[in-house]
Amino acid sequence: xxxxxxxxxxxxxxxxxxxxxxxxxxxxxxxxxxxxxxxxxxxxxxxxxxxxxxxxxxxxxxxxxxxxxxxxxxxxxxxxxxxxxxxxxxxxxxxxxxxxxxxxxxxxxxxxxxxxxxxxxxxxxxx
Amino acid sequence: xxxxxxxxxxxxxxxxxxxxxxxxxxxxxxxxxxxxxxxxxxxxxxxxxxxxxxxxxxxxxxxxxxxxxxxxxxxxxxxxxxxxxxxxxxxxxxxxxxxxxxxxxxxxxxxxxxxxxxxxxxxxxxx
DNA sequence: TCAGTAGTTCCGAAATCCTGAACTATGGGA
DNA sequence: TCCCATAGTTCAGGATTTCGGAACTACTGA
Numbered sequence: 001x002x003x004x005x006x007x008x009x010x011x012x013x014x015x016x017x018x019x020x021x022x023x024x025x026x027x028x029x030x031x032x033x034x035x036x037x038x039x040x041x042x043x044x045x046x047x048x049x050x051x052x053x054x055x056x057x058x059x060x061x062x063x064x065x066x067x068x069x070x071x072x073x074x075x076x077x078x079x080x081x082x083x084x085x086x087x088x089x090x091x092x093x094x095x096x097x098x099x100x101x102x103x104x105x106x107x108x109x110x111x112x113x114x115x116x117x118x119x120x121x122x123x124x125x126x127x
Numbered sequence: 128x129x130x131x132x133x134x135x136x137x138x139x140x141x142x143x144x145x146x147x148x149x150x151x152x153x154x155x156x157x158x159x160x161x162x163x164x165x166x167x168x169x170x171x172x173x174x175x176x177x178x179x180x181x182x183x184x185x186x187x188x189x190x191x192x193x194x195x196x197x198x199x200x201x202x203x204x205x206x207x208x209x210x211x212x213x214x215x216x217x218x219x220x221x222x223x224x225x226x227x228x229x230x231x232x233x234x235x236x237x238x239x240x241x242x243x244x245x246x247x248x249x250x251x252x253x254x
Numbered sequence: 255t256c257a258g259t260a261g262t263t264c265c266g267a268a269a270t271c272c273t274g275a276a277c278t279a280t281g282g283g284a
Numbered sequence: 285t286c287c288c289a290t291a292g293t294t295c296a297g298g299a300t301t302t303c304g305g306a307a308c309t310a311c312t313g314a
Contacts, residue, residue, distance in 0.1 A: 022145035
């Protein structure tokens with residue numbers, strides 16, 4: 001158990017943020033942490049939609065988010081509390097997180113609409 | 128020489144854009160293509176700062192940008208013209224590209240300032 | 255002390271990335 | 285027309301990264 005590493009706000013690099021959020025699973029995890037009053041244990045994000053994320057994968061996703069500077073993790077007894085650092089990142093890179101999370105949100109709603117339309121016609125949506 | 132693939136605007140996925148721009152080399156290439164009146168041959172971006180990018184790497188970077196929907200490439204005789212699709216992407220994901228390119232720009236100027244300060248003190252900037 | 259829970263680390267397999275070498279495609283002389 | 289130069293692509297390999305199961309550590313409560 002090596003100590004948790006959190007980059008200082010001025011050491012956060014845009015490429016790390018983009019890389020961290022370029023994985024839809026990680027983006028979804030981050031969205032939950034941002035949305036859930038800024039605190040969320042790892043266990044509570046272990047399923048995404050209908051997909052189960054293995055513990056070891058989840059642990060490394062959380063680590064990537066932490067080392068990118070997107071979240072701050074603290075051990076509280078046996079569990080881990082993950083806080084969003086969204087406000088700090090927003091101050092350093094204005095508009096970045098909002099635009100990224102918006103892009104995913106609009107993508108999701110478009111995909112859902114397409115799936116619904118396909119289901120209504122009794123078809124799978126065309127790839 | 129298989130034909131060039133360009134995704135339709137509605138098929139562009141945020142994760143592809145983030146992945147494409149999460150590499151600083153690709154982000155720099157894209158910045159040049161955006162900046163250079165929207166047209167730039169591959170050969171003209173073959174060096175980035177003081178680093179030379181091998182032809183094969185450049186070709187695959189351009190391919191990643193193209194398949195993410197960030198640029199449009201056309202063969203003109205022996206060379207390739209790369210146009211930015213920034214306006215289209217902006218319409219689909221408002222604010223995304225601007226925020227990303229801003230983040231890199233502010234990072235670059237911060238790094239340059241730090242390097243200058245270090246040079247003024249006769250030190251290398253601390254990692 | 256023991257059992258249970260939460261998360262991390264390790265390690266092998268799979269996927270991805272980088273790049274030199276060989277290749278294709280085009281244009282311009284001679 | 286043939287040959288060469290230029291611009292870029294494809295292929296193959298090795299290096300790096302990612303994924304996930306198994307074993308592990310850390311903490312709590314009984």
